[in-house]
Amino acid sequence: MKRKWYLFLLVALMSAALVVSGCGSNEKTTAGDTIKIGFLGGKTGNHAHYGIETLKGMQMAVEDINNAGGLLGKKVEIVEGDHGSNSSEAASVTQKLITQKVAAVIGDPTTGITKLAAPICQSNKVVLMSAGAVGTGVVELGDYIFRDCLLDAVAAPVVTKYLAEDLKWKKVALVTTTGLPYSESLTSIFKPALDKYGIEIVTEQNIMEKDNNFSAQVTALAQKQFDGVIFTGYYNEGALFMKEMRKQGLQQVMAGGDGLLGKELYEIGEEAVEGSMVYTGFAVDTNNAVEKTKDFIEKYQAKNNNAQPDMFSAQGYDAVMLIADAIKAAESADPTVYREKLVQTKDWKGVTGTISFDANREPIKSPVYLLEVKDKQFAVKTVIPVTD
């Protein structure tokens, strides 16, 4: 009998929880008070890092807008939707944001979840602005789907050109993380670029995400001669891969995309990643930064114990600002209306550089920052403008 009481208590607690959460989402907000912007991302789970940083950037943008008098005379407010890095939950969360009448959904830097949220936003005619989904086939999912990140299709060729012409690389080893869409897609972009600028791929190796033993692949690499490694995966594997290379006595450096960007790269990789190169659409480069960017960096540091902002927070900031500017231009927070203005964005200046949307709504961003690990820090090696 005693046990049953616990059970009832459990059920009662859960139903109470339902009521509480149900009430929260059901409250009727009159559309006139505020303009709501939805955040879709993981505050918990595997990809929480991206989600938390994106949200920080968004919150700073909203603060700036509200301090400057709001948007169309209204306050802007963020509605948070945490999907716990879980795909089937992401669908419900997106749906929930839409029922809360957000003017736009901003978020998830991961391509998979963006693709999942896209059809829901599209069919409800709500703008989805992903602050980082770099994979292929994203904006094709509908004309309400946007992204504001540096595309690898733009950056990788520019960087390859630099490797070939300035660093005189002739031969490379190409390492892909199979099972990781980001990495596979980046590899498929690098291959024609390497070919175009006359760099030969002497060996291709595959690794797995969350893997930590690369001795087999590195042993295979050791049999070849090459100038450097093109690594298309994430920083965790990249750092461990370089460690294994040094362990086996190989001294080449690697170059890769912004998947390698994270302090973990040198925290895990230590000396092994010194000299490794990473390109990105945003870098804390106080010497060359424009006023707007400097301002963002300072504000971020003031709020976060002097920590430096990363790509995700900067893209989150720009995403909100892009939407806000389109709303301002259209004088309406209705997605079906301001979308027209958003599409026309040309040479828009954000904290991450200049953004234009091309005919397919793909962002063309300039410049590309090439960073280098130096004394356990990312230092800007060169800034390459994108001319196209």
Added chain:
Amino acid sequence: MEAIFDFFSNPYYIQILTITGVYLIAALGLNLITGITGQFSFGHAAFMSIGAYTSSLLTLYLHTPFFLNLLLGGIIAALFGVLLGFPSLRLTGDYLGITTLGFGEIVRVVFINTKITGGAFGLAGIPRETNIILVYLIVVLTIISLYLIKNSRFGRGLVAIREDEIAAEAMGINTLFYKVEAFAVGSFFAGISGALYAHLIQYISPGDFGFSRSFEILNFVVIGGLGSIPGTVVGTAILALAPEFLRFVQEYRMLIYGALMVLMMTFRPRGLLGGVDLFQVWRNFRHKGLREKI
């Protein structure tokens, strides 16, 4: 009344109820395999993925009608159930469990390495065909099928295998064949569920159907009460909705979810409705009610 109307006009609630229904179909299939026939299966999500990919690929490349694709998703999943079942159902208990788990992982890795399924990128742009009415219609059909099976010569054979396999054999039941059949039917429902999932979420990737999803479905069945059909319904409803209920505790959500699993098991080791005959409970209730009236 208005509250109910509000509830059903809120797409967010519709969405989570629909996805719960989709999981319920898979869970009912697993209940047939694990609850009624007593065979461990730790790779149920793999059959969901087979159904999901089959139906999505047919829709995207051959443009065949949705209902046909849905059905084919179930049938192909059932065929794989048979294919896995014949060699592995000779194993028992945990050995069968770990083999099915291995099968699930192999299926996932194969999907990652296959071009036409989009590899690890997954498949996007699957048309939305699933809606709440269709899902619950299939849920009802699934429940009816399970009741029909449970109360038939075939179903008695399955229960006999669960209770005592050697005695079941001695009763003239071809145990291997029956187990494979149960596996096929369970996988069929998983395949249907997967196909519905694909046409609801509109994007699938191999990672959506890993072993954690398999265990999630097993959770629904065990916590509801093995072998009990209402139990599976209750278990799935509670556990599939729990992460949504628990949203208010934010990042402590999964912490509480994990603790709840342990608590539920320690307080009701046979599951919420395990060993409870609802008809009996209802009769007792009515009986009592009558007596009080007199």
Added chain:
Amino acid sequence: MSPLLEMKNVTIHFGGLTAVNGVSMTIEERQISALIGPNGAGKSTIFNIITGIYAPNGGHIYYRQEEITGKKPHQITGRGIARTFQNIRLFGELSVLENVKIGGHCKGRAGLFGALTRLPGVQKEERLIMEKARAALAVVDLTGREKELARNLSYGDQRRLEIARALASGPQLLLLDEPAAGMNTLEKQTLMQTVQHIRDLGITVMLVEHDMSFVMNLSDHVDVLDYGRKIASGTPFEVQQNPAVIEAYLGKEPLDLETD
């Protein structure tokens, strides 16, 4: 007339142990035969070989002149051989009636398709199985207790339920593995009448039993095993006089020759 069941030179090894060694025997139709012998003589193993749970390493088994050696248990049951188990193996979580209905499995054919469609043929079959089940319960006098759970029955009732379950399959040969174990004298008396009744229904009975008075009073024919070999065979009277049998039992388990 040819025998119902014939074993020729059957041998089985478990690891290094030869549990049954070149045993041949015949079971005549409509008789009650008994298989006796000290503990570990291989009696239950022979049952398991006949019913297909073990495949013998050598020898042949014929049932109605057809070879059934190495067939699967369900095939053998399908041919009309049913059994009970020494350590009761009922379906404990199921009711008495459900247990017996599962026993009647062989009497039907409906599979998955039948379950889902419930065609008239299937319903007729269900009624037939129900009839058989009730009849079998009547034979062992368990009528009226259909809804009880098998595991809640008393030990003696569980043994009788096992017999009913075996009967429901409509066998021509019924193998009873120590049916009287754990029963009191009164229960044994009733059981004896039941077994005789079963024989009168035209069913051949073969039993393994330790209770000698039970065996000697009931059986038409007795085979004696010792260390996996057959050492004697004949009527109860002949067997009791056989010096080899007396020797086998001496010092182990005194042969209870009292035949009250």
Added chain:
Amino acid sequence: MEYLWNLGQLIAQQTVNGITLGATYALIALGYTMVYGIIQLINFAHGEVYMIGAFVGLIMITTYEVNFFVALLVAALVCAPLAMLIERVAYRPLRGSMRLAPLISALGVSIFLQTLMTLIQGPNPQGFPKVITDTVYLLGPIKFSLVQVIILVIAALLMVILNLIVKYTRTGKAMRATSQDYDTARLMGINVNRTISFTFALGAALAGAGGVLVGMYYGSVHPFMGVTVGLKCFCAAVLGGIGSIPGAMLGGIFLGVAEVLGVAIGLGTYRDAIAFALLILVLLFRPTGLLGRPIQRKV
């Protein structure tokens, strides 16, 4: 000829790498096999115990700046009571209920510990400081790094200690008796609860040490590191014959070598499937694993 020489060298080098990987698998597999041997439970939370061992090692080295070997010892000492607590809270109340109940409870513990660690340490991988220098020894054409040598020596040492405990101590004998026959052991006056607790502690200590070794070898730890490794190590235990201690060692090393060689011949993308494919093959032909006792059908 030179090609063959290179190939031979490659295979030999990969085998050495595989054995190192396999030795860490074996350490974790031992915990699975001992617990399964004694209460027939797949302890799915074991992978999380390993993960916590790795984090304890990390914290000891970075925050308390202790010696690597001290960190190893502390990790083992923290994991042992943790596993005993898990057993007490999540498994003991379920002893005697149906087989799947403790399994679900184990999964609950697993989710709980992962989330707890994410809350405390954040979801990102963390670097494990380099505590051992990158010295490389050459044995003919084959390279051994100092880290590899340390892992092999420590793993071997731990397994020897385990064998001594199981074979010669009173509790070890009680463990073996309980795994042979639970009820008889209890009737013989063995304190079954204590023996089971001890088994969990022993397995967890090995896993904790394994976690630190892996953290040091690969230089990173994260809250979800126990999931795949846990499953693979359970595979290794089944492969070797679950319940058998030498079986777990053999299975772990076999799996490690097979995986590394599989990657070397270009099956890298199928890496996670290798363990399971091997397992299924072995089970179909030897249903109780390589060194498992064959099961006799009891009638």
